[in-house]
Amino acid sequence: MRVIVLGGGLLGVASAYYLQQLGHEVTVIDRHAAPAAKARGMASAPSRPPLAPPPARSLCRTAIDGLRRRLHRVSGYLTGVRHRPAARLEHMVRLATYSRETVHELRKEAGVSQDLRSAGWMRVYTDAKAFEAFTHSVRRLQALGCSLQLLSPEQAIGIEPSLQHLHGHLAGAAFTPEDTSRDPAAFAASLAFMCRAAGVRFLMNHSVVQLHARDGRIDHVELANADGERSLLRADAYVLALGTGSVPHAQALGIAMPLRRMREYSIVLPIQDMAGAPQVMLNDRHERLRIRRIETPEGERLRVCCTVRLATDAQDLPDSTHFARMLARVETLLPGVVDPSRAEFSSTLHARSASGMPLIGRTPVRNLFLNTAPGAQGWVNACGAGKSIARIVSGLSPEVEFAFAKG
Structure with a gap:
């Protein structure tokens, strides 16, 4: 199956590696010149504008919005849509533990170097x-x-x-x-090298302009290179791993991503x-x-x-x-x-994300999948999230119990 990973950060690169290991033909698209640029200290200035400040609101409006959020939170607890803090912590620990184990397996099997100076x-x-x-x-x-x-x-x-x-x-x-969060640069560089060695294609210096949907599926993705020239790419499945940049694309498709x-x-x-x-x-x-x-x-x-x-x-x-x-x-x-x-x-x-947890899993758009954690600190979940989304895209069950998006 042809899979396009939208976003070449550490989450996207990890997703691409495990997708390739499961036999897919993978292309990674990113606006930077190198994969995992931020983790490797090679990121350029963002091309998209910063988040706009929230509009000024009256005290009455603020109170109403606060009450609405509380009611929505309670409703979410009752329906199971939202997770209480204790349950959310358990999900995060499971994912972090699974990711740590995955990193150890990767280092052992593929010879990825370990930071010997890491002291805990x-x-x-x-x-x-x-x-x-x-x-x-x-x-x-x-x-x-x-x-x-x-x-x-x-x-x-x-x-x-x-x-x-x-x-x-x-x-x-x-x-x-x-x-695992001490210095991701060496690990990111090694993982990008392993992706290329496995056959992953990287299309760098390209920004995602729009995801075009048809009949409940993504038909193609529209891209722009550094000179503004447009192009189209098609695949069987798409993984949205653009971090905060995933939001406008998801919202344009009617997928809620509260932040x-x-x-x-x-x-x-x-x-x-x-x-x-x-x-x-x-x-x-x-x-x-x-x-x-x-x-x-x-x-x-x-x-x-x-x-x-x-x-x-x-x-x-x-x-x-x-x-x-x-x-x-x-x-x-x-x-x-x-x-x-x-x-x-x-x-x-x-x-x-408003839930505080990475957004990993299916979406209502049948061939579009999420692997994004806006604002998540460090890279502790990258390999666990990447391996999990690769299995989900492949129709396999994840190996860890987590609040994956069901679509």
Whole structure:
């Protein structure tokens, strides 16, 4: 069967690889010059405009919309369309665990290199009540295959000595030696190479203009190259893996993709105390920061990220306030480790699905399938999602229990 994967990000490349392994003739289309460009640090500036800000609304309208959302949420719980937070967490852990196992199989069978410097991932709590609340869900997560262990403050500092400055303030931590999110660049490059070796065709520097439907199916896809020249391609099946860019195409076909607007703030900081910098990826639960070492052409740096949902009052705060809070928290957690005077700041506006889960599975359009996770952090689900959608397209049952779209 001929399959076109619309989107050459890591999700699209993983989908293409597993589709090819199941015997399909696969073509990947993407606007960038190289597959998995974002994961490999090779992405160009987006060609599509950023998400437009929401229109101003009156207090009455805001209250009505809030009530409508609550009623819709309750109705979804009762009908089974929406998943409660506990069930949603279980679905996400299952997918992440399955994806991690899939990555290990891929590395073993195909010789994909592993980042030997990966030292694990640690969730850090300085709030005793928050840590106690989290401990209640750990047993359930472990039963689902999550290799997570609770740590006392002393144990956490033993694994990550950079937390020594928090002695007396650290309530506890959760640790896993698995850290697939440390540096996806090498993995993405290897996976793209394997796709080409298997026969996947990449049509780069092409943007998706429109999906043309006929009789409940996609008849063809209209493309434009870098010079604006149009062309048409046909296939037996199509996988929509354009991230946020999937939304206008889905909506044009009458497929609902409700989103939440998000802004991710990122700071890259030179490390001035290598011995004091963390080896593991830290997730600070107090300020929702993700802190990890990265490799850059200038040497090792510390990247600090924070994601804010714009449907909250936080959207009224200027970017400078968010950056100042992040820097202050880094100085509290890791005093003297970085040089804030040489910090590089950036922020990105993007979106996530309203459910918070990746959108994977069938659509009402018979030969159109989804594999997109607007705003999903990292790449932990890429291989699990790619292998699952490949099986769904092929008429096979997925190997993992997840809330796949039924179409």
